[in-house]
Amino acid sequence: MTIPTTHKDPLILEMRSITKEFPGVKALSDVNLRVKAGEVHAICGENGAGKSTLMKVLSGVYPYGSYSGDIVYQAEVQQFKDIRASEHAGIVIIHQELALIPELSITENIFLGNEPTKRGVIDWAEARRRSLELLARVGLRENPDTPVKEIGVGKQQLVEIAKALNKSVKLLILDEPTAALNESDSQHLLDLILGLKGKGITSIIISHKLNEIEQIADSITIIRDGKSIETLDVKGDGVDEDRIIKGMVGRSLESRFPDHTPDIGEVLLEVKDWTVGHPQVQDRLICKGSNFTVRKGEIVGFAGLMGAGRTELARSIFGRSYGNFISGHIYKNGKELHIRNVPQAIDAGLAYVTEDRKVLGLNLLDDIKTTTVSANLKAITKGLVVDERKEFSVAEGYRKSMRTKAPTVNEGVAKLSGGNQQKVVLAKWMFTDPDILILDEPTRGIDVGAKFEIYGIIQELARQGKGVIVISSELPELLGLSDRIYTIFEGAITGVLDKKDATQESLMKLMTSAARPNGNGTATQTLNA
Structure with missing residues (x-):
């Protein structure tokens, strides 16, 4: 059952007919999203469906004018020119790749660009005091002077949320927040999201872990191939993982x-x-x-x-x-x-496909073609010269056989979705036979x-x-x-x-x-x- 689109709902956000294009690719096509105040709203879809792109439009990463459609937030049409503008309105996004500086302390990361001052000088004593309060709110018992690189990924996620709370967040967007976490850290983060809901903070969560979505989401909007397909009421419709999958892929996976x-x-x-x-x-x-x-x-x-x-x-x-x-x-x-x-x-x-494809598996400055042959260059070289025709042929063969979604093997790997990046990494090592x-x-x-x-x-x-x-x-x-x-x-x-x-x-x-x-x-x- 689709949630009725009535104007009686206490909406905090409505995105109307959002369309976003990149050269040669329409990433979003007439997407609609309605989020109620105080709920946990999940966005589900396959890799490359447009979920992260939609959230980047909402948060100002893709500014007003670079897309068509309207963002209505707290009953007002918004024209965010950058991410600072959306944060000023109370919208904070936490990306899958955390925006923390490893060498800086927890306190320095929380207040980076937003430091408290006293007579024109950063008041580090006040920052530290407020850090302790924020860390207590997210359940993180760490010395605020600890460098971020010395704490685990699960704790780093909590620092990001503490950073968001410091910005008086009203709408929190979390993109794959538990992707790199173990089971206990994941559950702690999910419990925290539910705790924030109890304090009136609305959350939008993107996740491929459908069991987690089923556990905490009130509503789910499904996006497929850049289009909004349906919005489901989790409890009212008795939504389970199989129902979500059917919406995501357009068919049941038996x-x-x-x-x-x-x-x-x-x-x-x-x-x-x-x-x-x-x-x-x-x-x-x-x-x-x-x-x-x-x-x-x-x-x-x-x-x-x-x-x-x-x-x-x-x-x-x-x-x-x-x-x-x-x-x-x-x-x-x-x-x-x-x-x-x-x-x-x-x-x-031997071949090894690393767990961290963005850092150890790929050079994000390379294209698909260069990446595919990089572990076995001797197979496509004559003397010391790369046979460009053979290089293209090999990469194109893997792109087709592995059904990698990309317009051409000249596409940069940084532009691919996570699933398609993983296929390129696999192709690179399969080419070594x-x-x-x-x-x-x-x-x-x-x-x-x-x-x-x-x-x-x-x-x-x-x-x-x-x-x-x-x-x-x-x-x-x-x-x-x-x-x-x-x-x-x-x-x-x-x-x-x-x-x-x-x-x-x-x-x-x-x-x-x-x-x-x-x-x-x-x-x-x-x-x-």
């Missing part, structure tokens, strides 16, 4: 994972007694005598809580690109590999439709006889995708479960306890789950 029958062969990769030290902290181990195997055609999952050491293990194996190597052996097809750097790892048939592909959080920040496509790509790689390692914080994803799942706790592999034996409960038990693995990586602890 299964969240493509059908897949594994064809698993002999052991392809074996890691023995892998021990690695922390890169900065002496005598601290980040990998502790790890043992695991990956077979041909097998998808192997790695589960662990935030900070357990999953990424550290993967990066240390991929050319010792993280930590200080202490001991251990890597075997491929029974033959020991001696890998000391990333080029040697690539030559040995690896035998073992390590995927670290491959669907983070990606909508359900794009996830389905990436799952299909992963399964196709396994069908080709490659070994695939998937690291994910989402247990349902690991359970739906993996043939076996290893668990990690405090840098040690604590167990391994076959797909038929694994449940969220049994995995969580191994993820939170120091079970001792035996020689083949399986836990000696008895599972009751």
Whole structure:
């Protein structure tokens, strides 16, 4: 059921017929949005649907005159010329990439550009006092003099909200606020949003985590291909995840994972007694005598809580690109590999798709074409000269086969949605023709439709006889995708479960306890789950 569009609703915001165009692309087409005062209003849609673009129009990132349509906020038509103008009106946006300066303190970040003064001089004592009050409001117990780089991402989100509260926010926009958070930090943030609602603050939240949307949203507006499709009353309509998905993709997804029958062969990769030290902290181990195997055609999952050491293990194996190597052996097809750097790892048939595609996976100044071939330049060069025709042909082939939404491979990767950026990163490593592909959080920040496509790509790689390692914080994803799942706790592999034996409960038990693995990586602890 669609919420009736009556003028009796206590609206704080109405966006009417918003249209926004970029060269060659119509990002938004006649989009309408109505948000009631004091509610949590979710915006859902696939990557590239136009959700973030709409919020950038609202917040003045795209100023008045660069779009058509009207923004009616608190019963007045607004013409925000920049983000400061929208903030002055009480609209504050928190982007997925947090706008904090790591080297500055919490206090300095909260008051950056808005510092309290006394006789023309910044009053840092007053700023610190107010910081303590704001941090208490968001439930963050940290010294306000602490540099932001020394606190986790979950706490940094809370600093951003404290910063918004300092600006007397009335309408808070959160773009993928829990994408990089663990389960406990995510729940704390959701509880905070509900707490702000109780104090009369309206929130608009963009998220691909549909279970979270279902938990806290009062209304959901669905955007598809740059158009507003419908607005749903969550409680009144009994909205569930399947109903949201149907609106997002225009059809029902009977299964969240493509059908897949594994064809698993002999052991392809074996890691023995892998021990690695922390890169900065002496005598601290980040990998502790790890043992695991990956077979041909097998998808192997790695589960662990935030900070357990999953990424550290993967990066240390991929050319010792993280930590200080202490001991251990890597075997491929029974033959020991001696890998000391990333080029040697690539030559040995390993590939690693990082969890942080914007920082470690992509050069945001490059285009799709350059990025796709960047890890295997020797395949498209003659002597020292790049064969531009071959470069274009390779990139275009991957763009079509992976259904990357971009008008041309000359498009800059920075302009792509998160899901399409992830496809480009995957294409880059697939072009190296690896035998073992390590995927670290491959669907983070990606909508359900794009996830389905990436799952299909992963399964196709396994069908080709490659070994695939998937690291994910989402247990349902690991359970739906993996043939076996290893668990990690405090840098040690604590167990391994076959797909038929694994449940969220049994995995969580191994993820939170120091079970001792035996020689083949399986836990000696008895599972009751």
